[in-house]
Amino acid sequence: MERHNGYRDECKGCGSNYQVSSSDIDRMLAAPIFSRSDVCVSDDEYNARLQVCRSCPRLLDGETCSACGCYVRVAAKLKSKSCPLPGGGLWPAVTSEAASGK
Numbered sequence: 320m321e322r323h324n325g326y327r328d329e330c331k332g333c334g335s336n337y338q339v340s341s342s343d344i345d346r347m348l349a350a351p352i353f354s355r356s357d358v359c360v361s362d363d364e365y366n367a368r369l370q371v372c373r374s375c376p377r378l379l380d381g382e383t384c385s386a387c388g389c390y391v392r393v394a395a396k397l398k399s400k401s402c403p404l405p406g407g408g409l410w411p412a413v414t415s416e417a418a419s420g421k
């Protein structure tokens with residue numbers, strides 16, 4: 320597997336110019352929207368999603384999902400997002416019915 324600047328070169332054809340660092344993702348997650356409970360999942364749900372991603376063979380360099388190109392630490396925060404794998408993926412979106420226990 321070819322590597323550029325420590326990143327694997329197999330995700331959606333993006334070159335190293337498009338790769339972000341872990342600290343770039345930290346800065347994204349500091350945006351006010353990621354503190355909104357109407358937009359984001361609970362910390363428990365977030366950690367559960369990330370635990371699944373961390374054991375998934377589609378995860379590249381601990382940050383990027385090679386199935387959809389998302390940064391998993393960002394995508395897993397959002398209620399509206401789900402794992403993109405076929406058949407419902409490995410973690411679902413949080414619907415209003417699921418959040419209310421219906």
Ligand code: SF4
Pocket residue numbers: 371372373375376377378383384385386387391401402403404408409410
């Ligand atoms: S979002 Fe799904 S396919 Fe992507 S790394 Fe996480 S578990 Fe794997």
